[in-house]
Amino acid sequence: MSDQPSAKPTEPTQTPAEPAKPAEPVAEPAKPAKRPAPGKPEEARRxxxxxxxxxxxxxxxxxxxxxxxxxxxxxxxxxxxxxxxxxxxxxxxxxxxxxxxxxxxxxxxxxxxxxxxxxxxxxxxxxxxxxxxxxxxxxxxxxxxxxxRHDARVSVNLPGTLNGKYGEQKVMVQDLTLTGCQFTAKADLKTPLRAALVGDRLVLNCEMGCSLPIVVPIVLRRVVAEKGLLHIGAQFVDMTPETLEQLQNYVGGLLEFLDH
Missing domain, CATH: 2.30.110.10 (Electron Transport, Fmn-binding Protein; Chain A)
Known part of the structure; x- marks a missing residue:
């Protein structure tokens, strides 16, 4: 009779063994690996x-x-x-x-x-x-x-120069698309670029890291002066096929890197 109580406590040791099966559902969170990373770059440029x-x-x-x-x-x-x-x-x-x-x-x-x-x-x-x-x-x-993709926009920090009727002005390009860009320029009361107007046609020379710089005519679409800076939005016009393809490669490469 005294041996039976000692045998009963051994039974619960078998029941905890069954809950170990839920370890299988734990593997399910690995499913996000299905997400095909290379898919997006192909959509960005094809x-x-x-x-x-x-x-x-x-x-x-x-x-x-x-x-x-x-x-x-x-x-x-x-x-x-x-x-x-x-x-x-x-x-x-x-x-x-x-x-x-x-x-x-x-x-x-x-x-x-x-x-x-x-x-x-x-x-x-x-x-x-x-x-x-x-x-x-x-x-x-x-x-x-x-x-x-026409809506493909990448944030960058690329130095460049603006040339035209306001002389040469250093700028910092802050984002790029296939059709235009936004950049800022330092401006005080003596800076000729402060007189820039929407519709002005100028030439942007932008450094592109290890690749060749792009030189492209632009038309100003937005000019805002704030705290010693000019914030300018511009549209690219009359790009050569080489320049456009260079821009496609640069923006597409950044999108591929960011999508990964």
Missing amino acids: IERLPGVHLDVNIGGPLTLHFPTLGKKYEAKVVGYEPFSFLIVLGRLPQDVLAQAAGGISLLAQHAARGMVFGFRTQILNRITNPASLLFLAFPESLERIVL
């Missing part, structure tokens, strides 16, 4: 291959002509087009380049419009020299479009 009908033409915008067989490139400006037929660009090419282009060699063109870079193969169909040096380019059958 390359699309499309039919030529998707080409957006920015009249007055720059267009870069690459001659792969010659290892040369030249800047031109789009002045007109006939949809799905040809583009008209204003640009001077050396005679030796024109002579080879007349043979129907293929060239690569890059054109920036609405915050996107379009790249495509084309040929020079015709050219005239009077009243201006105009080239007629074949409308592309297909193209590549590099797209970055």
